Amino acid sequence: MASLISATILSLLLLSNVNxxxxxxxxxxxxxxxxxxxxxxxxxxxxxxxxRNAVRRSAxxxxxxxxxxxxxxxxxxxxxxxxxxxxxxxxxxxxPFPILAIxxxxxxxxxxxxxxxxDCYKQKAPLxxxxxxxxxxxxxxxxxxxxxxxxxxxxTEKDTCSYKISYGDNSYTKGDVAADTxxxxxxxxxxxxxxxxxxxxGHDNTGIFDAAGSGIIGLGGGSTSLVSQLGKxxxxxxxxxxxxxxxxxxxxxxxNFGTNGFVSGDGVVSTPLVxxxxxxxxxxxxxxxxxxxxxxxxxxxxxxxxxGNIVIxxxxxxxxxxxxxYSKLExxxxxxxxxxxxxxxxxxxxxxxRDTSSFKVPDITVHFKGGDVxxxxxxxxxEVSEDVSCFAFAENEQLxxxxxxxxxxxxxxxxxxxxxxxxxxxxCAQM
Numbered sequence: 001m002a003s004l005i006s007a008t009i010l011s012l013l014l015l016s017n018v019n020x021x022x023x024x025x026x027x028x029x030x031x032x033x034x035x036x037x038x039x040x041x042x043x044x045x046x047x048x049x050x051x052r053n054a055v056r057r058s059a060x061x062x063x064x065x066x067x068x069x070x071x072x073x074x075x076x077x078x079x080x081x082x083x084x085x086x087x088x089x090x091x092x093x094x095x096p097f098p099i100l101a102i103x104x105x106x107x108x109x110x111x112x113x114x115x116x117x118x119d120c121y122k123q124k125a126p127l128x129x130x131x132x133x134x135x136x137x138x139x140x141x142x143x144x145x146x147x148x149x150x151x152x153x154x155x156t157e158k159d160t161c162s163y164k165i166s167y168g169d170n171s172y173t174k175g176d177v178a179a180d181t182x183x184x185x186x187x188x189x190x191x192x193x194x195x196x197x198x199x200x201x202g203h204d205n206t207g208i209f210d211a212a213g214s215g216i217i218g219l220g221g222g223s224t225s226l227v228s229q230l231g232k233x234x235x236x237x238x239x240x241x242x243x244x245x246x247x248x249x250x251x252x253x254x255x256n257f258g259t260n261g262f263v264s265g266d267g268v269v270s271t272p273l274v275x276x277x278x279x280x281x282x283x284x285x286x287x288x289x290x291x292x293x294x295x296x297x298x299x300x301x302x303x304x305x306x307x308g309n310i311v312i313x314x315x316x317x318x319x320x321x322x323x324x325x326y327s328k329l330e331x332x333x334x335x336x337x338x339x340x341x342x343x344x345x346x347x348x349x350x351x352x353x354r355d356t357s358s359f360k361v362p363d364i365t366v367h368f369k370g371g372d373v374x375x376x377x378x379x380x381x382x383e384v385s386e387d388v389s390c391f392a393f394a395e396n397e398q399l400x401x402x403x404x405x406x407x408x409x410x411x412x413x414x415x416x417x418x419x420x421x422x423x424x425x426x427x428c429a430q431m
Contacts, residue, residue, distance in 0.1 A: 023233055025258030028184065029252050033054075038087075040212060047246060054317045055348055055349065086104075087213060091183040092133070093130070093180050094181050097128050100125060102213055102215070103255075105282060106316075107225070109216070109225075110200065111215045114175060115127045115129040118204045119206055120202070120204070121205055139179070140160070145161070149161070152177055161177040172206060173205040179196045181196075182197040197226075221279045221280055230257065237413065237414065239260075240314060241253055241410070242314070242409075253428055267425055271368035271370045271371050272370060276308050282312050283310070284310050285368060286367070290364065291332035292362045295367070296328050302400070307369075313404070314407065314412075318405065319393045320401040322397060326394070330351050330391065334351060339359045340354040341354075342354055344388070353388070379392070
């Protein structure tokens, strides 16, 4: 009950800042990690090598339940994939200081590495120096923001509100809780300044962080995420449309906020967004998956309830399912495919085939509560070598996740006010 009261107080405090913002509606560019626009781009890799790397990253890292949150010279926002997640170029402070950070639907607090850095992971880009920003404000121990923030602790010596966030791989970030201006750029190149955004200024950050990145932009459901802090200014709406990794036209995708994020028209399928702790994650209810006419019912639960039994996450490549259910699904898929079955070169995915002209995949439909999402081959099989394709689902006992491969070529909209997630089949490369 105490944590619920704290979260409610913090939400009201953050909304008091957000209500000072004008209404925002903007679209940002999303760039896949392996696109030529990405700092991680390796021109020597083939498309199948890039896909293998994405599968490995997904297999190595999964979301975990916790009470903690798990460069360019322009303020324009660009998102690129890292470890199966996406990165965003934003700017912090006044004057705007550009940073490149993971945009993560599985995290809340926005944080970046800051000077002075007591013990920081190696970062290629310069570190943010809060002393150079005229709009940077640290919170005191007695501030209402500090008292309401779950991750906060206090140094009575300095009367400074601090935070510590730990991740499942033993990485962590520690630093000061503060507020500053966040500047993002729309697809029209018009910078949008967001004032008094609560951030973490990390002075002690250790673990498996990529040197090309400089923190995390939380897009989760918790009160300190960018989405929640924008709140009423975007009417609680955002959406994205992920271009398939095999696209030959372009790898740039889009993320939309405000009215731009509303998903409507023919073919829209909506399912309830289930609120539960931890509020960071976006929970949906999976009822079954069909392979052709064979329907496999899903009895999985999270915290003992079937409502909200799967997390939808743009930062996980594969769709991860409990072993018993996955085994039934794999058997149903395998029974429909007649070409040669082979081993995954990565030894990660268990259902792989020689990808010849006669390789045909079955119709697979995901049955969410309230709506059915029919997947295409790009959502269900991935090319892991020039002549081998593997089933893009895997078993995982920790958490059931609807990954980003299953979401590609869908406009996926989140409405945190009406509490729905919507899917619309879309050619994302044409958006």
